Amino acid sequence: MGILSAAALAVITAAVQGANSGILASAESVRQAEEAAIDLLVHARSSDPLVRMDHERRLASHLVDADRRLATPEEHAAAHEAVDAVGEYLLASRAGAPGTEASLEQAYAAVGALVDVNMAHVRAARASAARWQMIANGAGISLALAMVLASWLLGWWLKTQALRPVLELSDALARFGGGDPLVRAREVGPEEVARMARDFNRMADALARQRQGQAAFLASVAHDLRNPISALKLTAAAVPVGGPLPPEARTRRAFDVVRRQAVKLERMLNDLLDTARIEAGEVEMRVERVDLRDHVRSALELFEGTSAHHRLVSEVPDHPVPVYCDPLRIEQVLANLLSNAIKYSPGGGEVRVTLRVASGEAVIQVADQGIGISERDRATIFEPFRRTGSLRSAVAGTGLGLYVVRRLVEAHAGSVAVASVEGMGTIFTVRLPLAHDTPQLVPESAPAAPAAP
Numbered sequence: 001m002g003i004l005s006a007a008a009l010a011v012i013t014a015a016v017q018g019a020n021s022g023i024l025a026s027a028e029s030v031r032q033a034e035e036a037a038i039d040l041l042v043h044a045r046s047s048d049p050l051v052r053m054d055h056e057r058r059l060a061s062h063l064v065d066a067d068r069r070l071a072t073p074e075e076h077a078a079a080h081e082a083v084d085a086v087g088e089y090l091l092a093s094r095a096g097a098p099g100t101e102a103s104l105e106q107a108y109a110a111v112g113a114l115v116d117v118n119m120a121h122v123r124a125a126r127a128s129a130a131r132w133q134m135i136a137n138g139a140g141i142s143l144a145l146a147m148v149l150a151s152w153l154l155g156w157w158l159k160t161q162a163l164r165p166v167l168e169l170s171d172a173l174a175r176f177g178g179g180d181p182l183v184r185a186r187e188v189g190p191e192e193v194a195r196m197a198r199d200f201n202r203m204a205d206a207l208a209r210q211r212q213g214q215a216a217f218l219a220s221v222a223h224d225l226r227n228p229i230s231a232l233k234l235t236a237a238a239v240p241v242g243g244p245l246p247p248e249a250r251t252r253r254a255f256d257v258v259r260r261q262a263v264k265l266e267r268m269l270n271d272l273l274d275t276a277r278i279e280a281g282e283v284e285m286r287v288e289r290v291d292l293r294d295h296v297r298s299a300l301e302l303f304e305g306t307s308a309h310h311r312l313v314s315e316v317p318d319h320p321v322p323v324y325c326d327p328l329r330i331e332q333v334l335a336n337l338l339s340n341a342i343k344y345s346p347g348g349g350e351v352r353v354t355l356r357v358a359s360g361e362a363v364i365q366v367a368d369q370g371i372g373i374s375e376r377d378r379a380t381i382f383e384p385f386r387r388t389g390s391l392r393s394a395v396a397g398t399g400l401g402l403y404v405v406r407r408l409v410e411a412h413a414g415s416v417a418v419a420s421v422e423g424m425g426t427i428f429t430v431r432l433p434l435a436h437d438t439p440q441l442v443p444e445s446a447p448a449a450p451a452a453p
């Protein structure tokens with residue numbers, strides 16, 4: 001539309017300019033013709049030969065000048081007639097012939113006719129300029145209306161067609177934010193908008209899955225909490241209120257059950273609390289320089305005597321293994337791994353904890369001879385609420401132990417990995433950076449022979 005307007009403007013301007021220069025040329029020609037008429041009269045009245053010669057010269061110059069500025073064939077014809085008539089008059093007057101007065105009349109009339117033709121041309125040019133001005137006004141108004149209409153149409157198209165997917169996406173986001181978890185965006189429109197809609201839908205699906213996982217997790221935690229509580233209630237019921245105490249052996253067994261169930265409950269609650277703190281980014285670390293051997297030993301001591309079927313073995317180097325860590329958190333990591341090693345080797349066997357130094361890191365391995373973990377499950381066991389394996393309904397747990405292990409080890413700039421063979425056993429390997437201000441190099445130890453696979 002802009003190009004159209006510019007082209008129309010150029011055409012109209014050229015036409016108006018043409019008409020204007022026609023008017024100017026004709027007006028100048030009129031002036032020259034009138035000057036020629038005056039020269040003609042002065043020449044006729046004068047008897048001085050010098051004055052007459054001067055006016056003859058001026059007459060010729062005016063008529064030639066008038067002819068030069070003319071544009072139309074009629075004007076040129078009138079100019080030639082005027083030149084001829086004036087020529088005839090001058091010849092007659094020079095010869096003093098009797099018809100001089102009549103040829104003066106004719107020359108005067110021819111010059112007047114030239115003025116008339118010029119004036120007619122001026123009027124025609126003015127009419128043409130006025131016409132072009134009207135056309136310009138009409139075209140300007142039409143173009144302005146067309147532009148208003150076009151911008152209105154563009155706005156309407158943008159709103160209803162081009163921006164619709166964006167508006168729909170924004171509406172879906174607002175409804176999702178307002179608490180409608182089922183809302184999804186249509187994946188339509190320009191590529192970028194469709195991609196945003198797709199990403200939003202994926203995020204909403206992931207949140208829905210997470211919400212379902214959390215609901216399932218709550219149900220399973222409630223279920224797992226019920227078991228130890230029922231065991232505690234049954235054990236307590238064996239000791240009648242106000243009655244005589246059962247024989248000592250039974251009372252000791254009952255207290256043993258109470259102790260084990262209380263430990264189980266405490267561990268579950270600790271896992272839950274730790275996860276909540278990790279998720280909220282509120283894990284408080286009290287880092288100090290420690291010899292890791294002491295904490296491997298004390299973690300192991302916790303489990304000594306907890307299972308008659310398992311043999312706990314530790315291998316630590318005979319030199320200190322200095323690291324900067326929160327010792328309680330590292331003991332918690334080892335406790336989770338040891339507890340799993342025992343839980344998931346129901347047939348008993350050896351649980352071996354090895355500490356060594358390799359590649360400038362302290363390496364702790366916890367190996368068991370239990371049920372092992374399939375390759376598929378190994379990819380997900382460090383995610384929160386992941387309970388896998390054939391024993392998941394038989395063994396109490398929250399699916400949070402390994403998640404807590406990973407997050408705590410990572411908080412110490414370390415890493416944790418798993419290797420396993422189904423039916424043979426599992427080895428968890430934790431790596432922690434050695435204290436960088438160690439005065440002398442800590443000797444590297446040869447890798448320990450794993451207890452399992």
Ligand code: ADP
Binds near residue numbers: 340341345372386403
């Ligand atoms: P939980 O023990 O409460 O289920 P964890 O996060 O500690 O949760 O472990 C996640 C899953 O990893 C367990 O459900 C189990 O299937 C598997 N797992 C962990 N440790 C072992 C192990 N030593 N041997 C076999 N499977 C294990």
